[in-house]
Amino acid sequence: MVKRLNNKGMTAIEILITFAIVVVIVVSMYNGIADLKAKETVSSYKLSLVTYKNLLTKDIQDDIIKNGLTAATIDTLEQSGKPVGYRVTLTLRDGTRRILEVKQIFGCAAVDSSEVADLCTSRGIDANQSDEFTISYGPEGELTDYPLPDLGHEELESFDGSGTKRIIYSLQISEVKVSVADSIFSIDIVLSHPDLDARHSINIVSPINYY
Amino acid sequence: MKKNNKGFVLVETLVVTVFVMAIFSVIYINFYPLAGEYERREFYDDVDSKYNTYWIKTFIQGSSYDFYKSGGPADTISSNKYVVFKCDDLTSPEDLTFCKNMWSRMEVKQAIITDYNLTDFKNVLQNNNTVANSLGNMFTAYIEYLPFYSYSSLNGAQYRVLVEFERHMNSDRNSEVYNTYSTMEILRP
Numbered sequence: 001m002v003k004r005l006n007n008k009g010m011t012a013i014e015i016l017i018t019f020a021i022v023v024v025i026v027v028s029m030y031n032g033i034a035d036l037k038a039k040e041t042v043s044s045y046k047l048s049l050v051t052y053k054n055l056l057t058k059d060i061q062d063d064i065i066k067n068g069l070t071a072a073t074i075d076t077l078e079q080s081g082k083p084v085g086y087r088v089t090l091t092l093r094d095g096t097r098r099i100l101e102v103k104q105i106f107g108c109a110a111v112d113s114s115e116v117a118d119l120c121t122s123r124g125i126d127a128n129q130s131d132e133f134t135i136s137y138g139p140e141g142e143l144t145d146y147p148l149p150d151l152g153h154e155e156l157e158s159f160d161g162s163g164t165k166r167i168i169y170s171l172q173i174s175e176v177k178v179s180v181a182d183s184i185f186s187i188d189i190v191l192s193h194p195d196l197d198a199r200h201s202i203n204i205v206s207p208i209n210y211y
Numbered sequence: 212m213k214k215n216n217k218g219f220v221l222v223e224t225l226v227v228t229v230f231v232m233a234i235f236s237v238i239y240i241n242f243y244p245l246a247g248e249y250e251r252r253e254f255y256d257d258v259d260s261k262y263n264t265y266w267i268k269t270f271i272q273g274s275s276y277d278f279y280k281s282g283g284p285a286d287t288i289s290s291n292k293y294v295v296f297k298c299d300d301l302t303s304p305e306d307l308t309f310c311k312n313m314w315s316r317m318e319v320k321q322a323i324i325t326d327y328n329l330t331d332f333k334n335v336l337q338n339n340n341t342v343a344n345s346l347g348n349m350f351t352a353y354i355e356y357l358p359f360y361s362y363s364s365l366n367g368a369q370y371r372v373l374v375e376f377e378r379h380m381n382s383d384r385n386s387e388v389y390n391t392y393s394t395m396e397i398l399r400p
Contacts, residue, residue: 014221017221018224021225021228025232046253050253050257053258054258057258057259057262058258061262065262065265174381175381175382177382179316182308182312182316183309183312184309184312184313184316186316188382190381190382197380199254199378199380199389201381202259203259203378204259204262205262205263205266205313205316205317206266207266207309207313210309
């Protein structure tokens, strides 16, 4: 017996309809996948930031809670005669000292020379200045740097023609608030990123001389 | 025997496609809220709240908080399953001032003390809307998220403090606020 094969192919209309269905499904999924991709990027930023914050907070709080804080003094950090941050000296009950330095130097974010006056000069920022945000902590004379995680940056040509680059980071220390009023030491370091809200600040509060 | 050589007709294909899309839609609708829930939990027991709760715990465990006085916190917890902690309950003027200043600086909204085991308190929240409403939806959701702590504390703790913080986005007190939550066990011999 000769087996008869089904030699019927698909008609053009069937292929067109199938193609149209596939296109509709792919288009409807595209936005969803793009959203997921954006969320994944933001999640990775958050993870880096939370890990950084937890590490720094734990190192400082461990010293304060285990040893007890007896005094805290705040000095202004200066660079070329300009205030650029804070230097906090924490004296612990065992007589040792810990230093916390927070440096906040904003770079010039101007892309071309027409923006320099508005974005940089009017705010007292040198046209060739890069961002510099650093936090250092440790025993006096043995400070450890805690570099902010690099969550994206821009490299801009400097305006002095030297060919060097200005670096503007996406993650910035936007505000530092430090106080020892009412015998309570508190520091709030607000970290800002264009894709994250300001809820990722580093916040440390401790009573002074309270056991 | 004649073999059935018919393929799927277009209507059959369309019906299956619609059916599969409906299944995907149901899955998406059910899983999407979980993403929001996950984001909300970022503010449960974060490192700042945990360390700040440590200081509230220190005040509660201190000698100027008369825990076992007649009609005091221990009795209230025994009857109501929780008690609201306030700095005004501290007897030492020095502790009272410290507590109030810390409370303000740490941006504490409310703090309550419950039994270490949360089973009874969770039942109260489920059955008594007045208590749940007084604590607020967000705080209640945090407590419901917490485990029951059915097994005894390894440290011998009998009580637990639950704290809600209302933090500002920046140093401007008019800036947007967000809430964080934390819990710690309490040792009261």
